[in-house]
Amino acid sequence: MIFSYRDIQSEVKADCEVAVIGSGAGGAVIAKELVEAGHSVVVLEEGGYFTRKDFRCRPVESILSMYRDRGQTFTLGQPICILPLGRTVGGTTTINSGTCFRIPKKVLKDWQDNYGLSQLTQEELGLIYERIEKFLYVQEADPQVVGANNLKFKEGADKLGYSAGFLHRNAKECEGSGVCAFGCPTDSKQSMNISYIPEASKLGAAIYADCRAEKIVVENGMASGVRGHFIDPASRQKTRSIEVGAKVVVLAGGAIYSPYFLLLNKLANSSGQVGKHLRIHPCAAVAALFEEDIRCWDGIPQSAYVDEFFDREGFMLEGAATPPDVQSSTLPYAGNKHAELMSQFPKIALFASMLSETSEGSVKALPFYPKPLMRYNLNQDDARRLQLSVAYVAEVWFAAGAKRVYPMLARMPELTSPRQIEELKRLKLRGNDFLITAYHPMGTCRMGSDPARSVVNSNCESWDVKRLFVCDASVFPTSLGVNPQMTVMAIATRTAAYIDGILTPNKPDKEVGK
Amino acid sequence: MKSSRRYKVLSRYEAGILAAAVPDVLGRAGTLPPIDEQKVVEWVDGHFLAESPRDFRLLYRLLILALQFLFPLLFGSKYKIFLSLSSEEKQRLFEKWSQSRSYLLRNAFALFRLVICFAYYGQDEVARAVGYDAGAKLEGALKRQVVRD
Numbered sequence: 001m002i003f004s005y006r007d008i009q010s011e012v013k014a015d016c017e018v019a020v021i022g023s024g025a026g027g028a029v030i031a032k033e034l035v036e037a038g039h040s041v042v043v044l045e046e047g048g049y050f051t052r053k054d055f056r057c058r059p060v061e062s063i064l065s066m067y068r069d070r071g072q073t074f075t076l077g078q079p080i081c082i083l084p085l086g087r088t089v090g091g092t093t094t095i096n097s098g099t100c101f102r103i104p105k106k107v108l109k110d111w112q113d114n115y116g117l118s119q120l121t122q123e124e125l126g127l128i129y130e131r132i133e134k135f136l137y138v139q140e141a142d143p144q145v146v147g148a149n150n151l152k153f154k155e156g157a158d159k160l161g162y163s164a165g166f167l168h169r170n171a172k173e174c175e176g177s178g179v180c181a182f183g184c185p186t187d188s189k190q191s192m193n194i195s196y197i198p199e200a201s202k203l204g205a206a207i208y209a210d211c212r213a214e215k216i217v218v219e220n221g222m223a224s225g226v227r228g229h230f231i232d233p234a235s236r237q238k239t240r241s242i243e244v245g246a247k248v249v250v251l252a253g254g255a256i257y258s259p260y261f262l263l264l265n266k267l268a269n270s271s272g273q274v275g276k277h278l279r280i281h282p283c284a285a286v287a288a289l290f291e292e293d294i295r296c297w298d299g300i301p302q303s304a305y306v307d308e309f310f311d312r313e314g315f316m317l318e319g320a321a322t323p324p325d326v327q328s329s330t331l332p333y334a335g336n337k338h339a340e341l342m343s344q345f346p347k348i349a350l351f352a353s354m355l356s357e358t359s360e361g362s363v364k365a366l367p368f369y370p371k372p373l374m375r376y377n378l379n380q381d382d383a384r385r386l387q388l389s390v391a392y393v394a395e396v397w398f399a400a401g402a403k404r405v406y407p408m409l410a411r412m413p414e415l416t417s418p419r420q421i422e423e424l425k426r427l428k429l430r431g432n433d434f435l436i437t438a439y440h441p442m443g444t445c446r447m448g449s450d451p452a453r454s455v456v457n458s459n460c461e462s463w464d465v466k467r468l469f470v471c472d473a474s475v476f477p478t479s480l481g482v483n484p485q486m487t488v489m490a491i492a493t494r495t496a497a498y499i500d501g502i503l504t505p506n507k508p509d510k511e512v513g514k
Numbered sequence: 515m516k517s518s519r520r521y522k523v524l525s526r527y528e529a530g531i532l533a534a535a536v537p538d539v540l541g542r543a544g545t546l547p548p549i550d551e552q553k554v555v556e557w558v559d560g561h562f563l564a565e566s567p568r569d570f571r572l573l574y575r576l577l578i579l580a581l582q583f584l585f586p587l588l589f590g591s592k593y594k595i596f597l598s599l600s601s602e603e604k605q606r607l608f609e610k611w612s613q614s615r616s617y618l619l620r621n622a623f624a625l626f627r628l629v630i631c632f633a634y635y636g637q638d639e640v641a642r643a644v645g646y647d648a649g650a651k652l653e654g655a656l657k658r659q660v661v662r663d
């Protein structure tokens with residue numbers, strides 16, 4: 001059953017086998033897999049429970065209700081990067097674009113060779129991905145509903161001979177409502193709030209929304225439960241307490257809040273690696289003005305891609321359109337010039353580049369600051385590659401017939417001719433010159449085979465605290481380079497099988513992909 | 515710009531500065547509906563800031579005060595407080611602020627404008643004027659859902 005704040009009339013005390021903190025791509029999968037295997041599961045989710053009735057195609061409304069800090073989560077450094085995070089049942093999957101990738105082979109090989117993760121094999125992960133993809137109806141976006149924004153970009157990429165295609169997405173009978181990042185109003189997108197979580201609930205898991213975990217209880221070096229409070233969604237004040245006794249605790253709060261939680265609890269950090277190695281996939285958006293209407297809000301916002309540069313330069317180009325209330329704040333200029341651009345909004349298209357970076361940041365817990373502090377600086381090589389990616393997006397837009405291109409750079413706010421692309425490439429840009437948004441925090445509780453260099457082992461279990469697992473993108477040792485939700489789910493599925501083995505040691509072996 | 519309204523977060527003075535900034539941050543263009551600055555300020559105060567984290571509220575209020583006293587000095591030709599600037603002078607200030615060489619100041623402008631854009635372009639009639647009809651989109655989505663269910 002899924003309980004919201006209004007369902008809770010008294011303090012809650014519960015015992016279960018598995019307590020899960022967080023209901024995103026990691027926590028939801030763990031919950032469903034383990035309850036399906038016959039274990040009792042309790043999930044604590046800090047955000048509220050929203051369904052399609054709450055999704056009204058009004059982006060700002062969704063940002064205010066389902067995004068952490070009302071969408072104003074950011075990293076400090078050079079540049080300052082906006083890092084939107086979901087705080088709702090389903091986690092960020094409820095407000096993401098639904099893009100699905102498997103782990104790139106070269107990334108897995110790097111993890112195997114350099115982080116001792118030889119147990120993560122292509123074969124095993126392949127079976128797991130297949131199973132998840134089937135459950136979530138993962139399929140290629142239908143060109144009929146991708147919308148002109150994505151079709152135009154692909155047309156430009158095709159003209160230039162760049163490798164491009166339509167993205168795979170976890171969407172069933174999607175008709176391109178165009179508001180994936182603000183809650184799918186048709187339940188097409190199979191985010192955790194309508195897939196794994198309801199299934200876990202149906203099988204008997206107790207899901208507590210509006211419930212903030214605060215402490216992991218540890219006894220004799222083993223995790224034995226979670227304590228927290230329910231949060232009044234109106235005032236954000238703590239109300240009734242919750243105490244869950246468990247044989248296993250899984251922390252799945254994402255790559256910002258999982259390390260923050262461990263640091264606050266002073267847990268699992270003998271390696272000193274908790275909160276380090278923050279990667280975020282920095283993204284730079286490039287807008288374009290066309291003669292004809294594009295209506296970028298119609299169709300699937302993120303449905304086409306260009307992967308021409310992924311192997312060589314480490315960046316992907318992906319669709320990124322949003323409705324006017326959100327997009328207005330990303331376009332250049334102020335005053336009448338900005339209004340002039342906005343008055344032509346139907347003719348504006350938007351695409352973005354996403355960098356697999358080598359820069360690293362950190363997540364810290366400060367004594368008198370009630371939130372995690374994220375630091376992140378873009379290094380010079382990443383800035384160079386991001387600049388190159390912006391130039392390629394501009395090139396594709398011009399090839400597609402754009403009249404003007406807006407690369408969101410203070411030093412070059414507008415290009416009126418493709419000839420200026422060379423000029424753009426020659427600029428000596430630094431991290432500070434970009435307007436960066438990032439969507440995929442990773443790496444802050446990295447897994448590995450060496451307890452001195454990692455936080456968890458290849459089964460996502462803490463080296464320091466037995467039966468404490470971390471299961472979200474924080475365990476990735478490096479940038480993934482592609483949208484991470486499928487890989488988080490795959491690792492969670494694998495971890496769930498391992499936990500099942502601990503809890504029922506005499507159970508006959510089951511192939512994890514089945 | 516003085517108002518007898520009570521605000522949840524902003525003081526009346528801060529609300530007055532914000533109201534004076536709104537038309538020139540957003541600008542004017544033919545097809546866009548007229549700006550109701552009071553409506554924008556009330557939304558920023560009551561819907562956004564009132565429920566934002568404390569550090570964000572503080573930062574936004576500091577930006578408003580900096581706009582009144584500091585930014586005319588940084589981005590103007592001769593010093594006047596913001597409320598005494600003409601509309602053209604305010605527009606020039608915002609243009610310079612948005613293209614400042616300092617990335618901190620550019621980011622501060624982006625943040626300042628973002629909330630105002632949310633408040634204005636988030637209004638149904640404004641979104642409709644630039645082509646986005648949330649009501650029609652939702653109705654279409656609901657019809658498709660009924661057929662599917």
